[in-house]
Every structure is written in structure tokens, then in C-alpha cells.
Amino acid sequence: MTSMPSLDHQATAKPQNLFLRTLKLLGPGIIAVLSWLGAGDLITSSVAGANYGYAMMWVLAVSLLLRYLIVNIIARFQLCNNQGMTILQGYAQLNPVFAWFMLIYALLMGHLMNAYMIKGAGESLAMLFKIDQPLLCSVAVVLAVWMLVGRNIYSMIEGVMKVLLAIMTLAFIALAVMSGPDVTGIIKGTIGFSIPPDEGVHGALLVAVSVIGAVAGSIANFVHPYVMRQKGWTGPQHKRIQRNDLLFAVFVGIIINLAIWIVGAEILRPNGIEVKTLADLGKALEIYFGPIGWYVFFIGVFATLFASISGKTTAFPMLITDAFQHVRPGRREKFGKEFHHDPMHKWFMLFILVTPLIWSMPGMPDFVTLTIGVSALNIIGLPVISLGLLIMSNQKSLLDKQYRNNLFENIALLFATGLALWVAFQLGVDLFT
Template identity: 25%
Template sequence: MADTTGNPTHSEASSGTDRTTSPRKSSWRHIGPGIVVAATGVGAGDLVATLIAGSNFGYTLLWAAVAGCLVKISLAEAAGRWHLATGRTLFDGWASLGRWTTWFFVVYVVVWGFVYGAAAMSSSALPLQALFPGVMDLRWWAVACGLVGLVFVWFNKYAVFEKVMTVLVGVMFAVTVYLAVRVTPNLPDALAGLLPVLPDEKDSVLNTLGLIGGVGGTITLAAYGYWVNAKGWTDTGWMKVMRLDNRVAYATTGVFVIAMLFVGAELLHSANVAIASGDKGLIQLGDILEEEYGSATATFFLIGFFATSFTSLIGVWHGVSLMFADFVARYRRGDSATGAEVASGERERSWPFRLYLLWLTFPPIVLLFQGQPFRLIILYGVLGAAFLPFLAVTLIWLLNSPRTPREWRNGPLSNVMLAAAGLLFLVLCVKQVWDQPWADFF
């Protein structure tokens, strides 16, 4: 049976030096997993949230968008450091903390994946329906997006997946930067927005915390370590490269969200125009852009909207399936097989990986045609809100314990950042749970 005591089961994890190969220089040519996590983590919902923040408060909360990127840098770096320093996967680390982590993960990936699959397909379908009106019903566009994502991830390895994600990130980057320049941002006001002040509005603290916590992904932060291993980075010699890669990821994320905040501040706030929350808000933005700047700009934006949504779809299809495959492999074989040993290819060909791909694609199609069940949506919201506090707390636990070689344990800065992240996400989790209509649930 697997060792769940927390002590490394591999000899190389017993010291901080045994697993260290000659260090690689942190070169830009190695960048890859960070681009994947940035593309996956920034979905249409993130852009809408930032857009609405700009619409409501102008540049006042620019600092919060930047803070959100810093918080996520600390979480992703910790996940990547665990994989490289110990040679063990994040799920293996969770399992060493007790069976409660396994139960949480299983319920989370089953319920979350079922609902997220429908949401991701619908989000990818919206810009396609706007680009090609009258061709197909929105639900059939959504089914097509899900099936294309399934086929792409099923038949391609990480290297191809990363290249396609990089191209789509390039499209996202070009579109968001173009829009930010097009609306002619007020740079003095934008610089003033870097000062940490709160809007003079009701619930401004919770709104600000929500913006900080909403930047750049949830479970994809945990998937980062799996993508690091899939890239071929399997020991501490890659630590500097991983850290550069992670910083690039959230610098890219920062560009996306800051650009959309500029658009919200200049195009919507100044004109006192409100848009809907959720993905449909981006469709409204497309209509506003067409009125202001013409159909070419609107079309360019919708292409970027599709790239944003579809990268989140295929990123989750790939990354969370890797995590599920690791979970099944560990308990099926009764060992602690490391990410360094299997994540670079075998998991992508395994039946658990493909089983979870099917779970993300076909059951959610039922939701597209029948509507999303009320109780399931509440559980989805609660589990989603609970995941980041779970991730922050378990990373603090793992990276301050003998499970991690001493050289690579948390320093004061890492502990402060992870503790701040855990507290932030715990507050947001409590608010999310409190806001659920529990009286109608029973």
C-alpha cells in the first residue's frame, strides 16, 4: 500500500541535493507551462469581471488586479516547487495528509467537472454564434466546441497542446492590447489606480477581494505542476526555469486583465454604460465596439473572445484529466508513482485520462439541452469556492514539513504570500457559501 505517512518513498526525495542535477539557466526559450496556465486560467468570466470593475470604478481597482496576479504567482510557484523538489505529484502530497483530501478531490472533480464542462462549451460557443449568425443554434455550437476539444486533447501529446495554446495566447494578447490602445487610456489616472485605495461604495471590500481572487484560475493552478512535469522538467535543476516561466505566466495574465480594465474604465465607465455579468457581457461589449469603432474591431474582439474561452476549455480538458489520471493510478496500483516518472506521456495515453475527458464532454451536453439542475449548481459554487483555500492550506502544510527537502521548503515570503492567499480565499469561500439559497436547496 502507498506510504501515506508523509515521508518520501523515493530515495531522491530524502535530501535536498540527491535529486539536483546541473542547474539550467532560466532562459526564455524554455517557457511553456506558464503560457498554458495563463491561457487556461484567464477565461471569459475573468475578463468580464475585470471589465465590470473598470466600468463601475474606473481605474480605482487597478492595484487589485495586479495583486491578484501576485497571489496566484505564489500558489502556482508553490505547486511547481513541490513537484520539482520532491519528485512526487501534488495529489500524492495531498494523500499524505489524510483521506479527507482524497474525498474532497473526488467530489470536487466529479461535480465541478460536470457543470464546468457545460459552462466551458457554452462560453466557447457564444462568440462563434456572434461571428456566424444563423448558422447553428447556440447549443449545437457548444456541442461542437466540446467535441473538438475532446478530439484535440485525446489525439495530441503535451508538446502539440502547448504549441496550440501558445498560438491562441498570442491571439488573446494581440486583441486585448489592441483594445486597450484603441480606447486611449488615461495613463495618469491608470498610474494613480496602482495606489491601494477602496472605492467609496457599499461592499467595496468584498468586491475588491473578489477581483483579487478572481484573477487567473482555480484548479489550473494545481495542474501547473503536472504541466511542468509533462514539459520534461522533473528535478530541481529546472527550479529557476520554472520560476521564470511562472512569472511570465502571470505577467501575461496581468496584461490581459489590466487591458480589459482599461477598456471598462474608458469605454464603459466614462459613458456610464452597464453590461451583464457572465459571458454574455462580452457579447454586449462586441456590440458597443461595433458602434464605436466599426465591424472590423468588433470581429477582431470576438475572435479574441473565442481564443480566451477555447483555451480555458482545452486547458481544463488536458490539465484536470492529468490530475484525475494521477489520482486513479495511485490508488489502483497502490504506490506513489511520481510525476517525474509518468506525467511526460503515459498519463495522456491512460484510460483514466481519457475517461475524465469523456466525463467533461458528454454528460454536460445533457445540461446544455435540459438546463442546469439547481442543487448541482449550488454544490458547484460551494466546491469551487472551497478549492483555493484547500490548495493554499495544503501547500503551506506540505512545503513546511519533512515531506519537502529542507533546501526547498517555504521561506518567510512564501509563507506570508500563501497565508494571505489562504485567508483571502477563505473569506471569499465563506461569502460564497453564505450567499447560496440554502432554504430552497432542501
């Protein structure tokens, strides 16, 4: 006779099963972190910390808060609108101009964001294999992504990349703790709201704009609702798990960004190391962990960039195809709601994966400069995105009262619009005077 499980065993089994179910449900947020992190957060946070210490920590704090609010509102609209609209359809119903804007903007930024990531992945691979052929390595990265994306083997590769990313992240967190961060300096920088005098190669205002663009203004924030859709989260019943999943993702993002910033402020800055190349950032881990730290950094950076390139090559074409089908509505009727059925979807994938290779050719801007410049360009789209979101997330015809914005969210979207316009104006004045 089989014995019955003890009460103690049943009591412990329930929490374990709940924990495993929760881990299984978490997913879009993890993919969002991989898509967000990339080189943008890595370079902008390290450059800001290395050049300006904690003086501009407020920029990171504001950007992370805005990222959570903007992505949460985007996700809530897609889950809770009574017409079953995607986020792009929500923008398009406001005015056809939004569909055109999102089509052109997503194509441009998909190309440019993959440009610095492919360049960085190629340089990382060249450093690891100690060969002076970064362009050849970038081509290898593009070929590998194209062969793996959309195939069953990619899920296994992605799992390996996540482990490598986790190792690098833990190394940065350990390094940040070991360096003895100046908590008082962090607090002062978070509430300081000041732009310090220029230091190093990249001006303070440009760095501030690149942080805001890489974090709050990134069009990669639109990846989240499309990944939710693939996960099967399609209605108001998924609102709670979506919010918790996003909170988890943002929390992980805060830890990673803060650790990288602290490394820049506490290790690179005191040692007079400016982040001009990937190797400069790798020196931080090498100083504390020796040669193994150098390898952990470059393996982790390659994993981060490879996963981000794969994520953007998978998710961006969905947004682009969605926008294209609004500009050409007959295509949705012909090919249905599954974006990959539209032949243009594969061409969009090829465009944002292959054309960025031109930025890896000799004579193009270096990796750090390209990353900061492209991250700063994200600020162009933030006013349009936040204003459009402000209008559509308050539409009574599409959203019941409990799903519309509260006062704080409306103020935050207005603030994001004002902040983007102000920094863009200041940057323009700074460049032309």
C-alpha cells in the same frame, strides 16, 4: 575552399541561438496562460472595470501576486521534494482526506469551468456564423475538442488558436492604450483596499470574490506542474527555468488582465455599457475599430475558449486520475505512473467535456452570470489548498532548507487563507441577509 564565418557573424549567431533556445524551452507557462485566461479572467476583469472603474483594482493586484506565489510553490515542491512526488501526492501524504477533497473538487470544478467555456464558445461560434443555435454550436465545439485532443493534428490547431488569441490580446492592449487610462485612478484603486457600493446586475462583493477565485483560487493553477512533467522538468535542476517560465506567464497574464480591466473602465463604463453578454464586451472593440473589431473580438474569444477547453480536457483528467489512484492505490500498481494508461482517465475526460453541455441548454443561467458564479465558487477550495501547501512546503523530511518557504511566502499563504475565509463569510452574510 569554404570560407570561415566571420567573427561578427559568430557574435550575432550566439545571441540568436540563445534566444531560440529560450523560446523553445518556454512552454508550460504559455499553456498555463491559455488555461488561466479562458472566460474567467476575461469576464471578471471586464465586469469589474465596467461596473466599478478602478475602485477594486487592488483585488486583481493581490490575486495575481497570490497566483504567482501559489503556483511557484506548487511547482517548486514537485521539482525539489526528495521523494519524487507529484503535487497531489504531496497533499495526500498529509492526510487521505486531501486526496478525496482534490478528487471531488477537481471533478466538480472541471465540470463547471468547462461549462461556461463551452457555453461561451458555442455563443461565439453562433455569433460569428449568425445563426441562432448556440446549443448546436456548443455540441460542435465538444465534438471538435474530443476529436483533436491527444492527436498529432491538435498541435497545429493549437498553434492557430495561439495566433488568434494573440491578435485579440493585441487588440485589447491597443484599445487600452488608445483609451488613455487614468494612471492615478489605477494607482489609487490598487492601494485602496475598499469594496464600493453595488452597481449594475452583479454586486461588488460577488465580483471581487469572482476575481479572486478566477485568478488566485482557480484549481487550474494545478495544471502547471502536470504540464511541467510532460515537458520533462522533473528535478531541482529545472527550478530556474521553471521560475523564469512562470514569471513570463504571469507577466503576460498581468498585461492581458490589466488591458481588459482598462477597456471596461475607460470605454464600457463611460458609454453606460454593462457586461451582460459577450456582445456587450465586443462593443468596446467595435466602437474603436468598427466591424473588423467585432470580428477580431469574437474570433479571439472563440480561440481563447477553445484552447482553454482543450487544455482543461487534457490536463484536468491527469489531476483527477492522480487523486483517484490515491483513493484506489491498487490502480497505480496495475496501470503504472502514466495516467493515460488507466482506463478511468478517458472516462474522466469524457465527464468534464460532455456533461457541461447541460449548462448550454435553454433556461440555464446566461454566460456572464455562470462565469462569475463559477469563478466565485473557486474561493471554496482556496483555504484548503493554501493551508495544505503551507504545511507541505515547509516539511523538513521532504525538502532541503533552500527549497522550503521563506518568511514572505509563509505570510502570503496565511494571508490567502484568511482572505478566502473572510470574503466567503462576507459573501454568505450578503446572500442571506
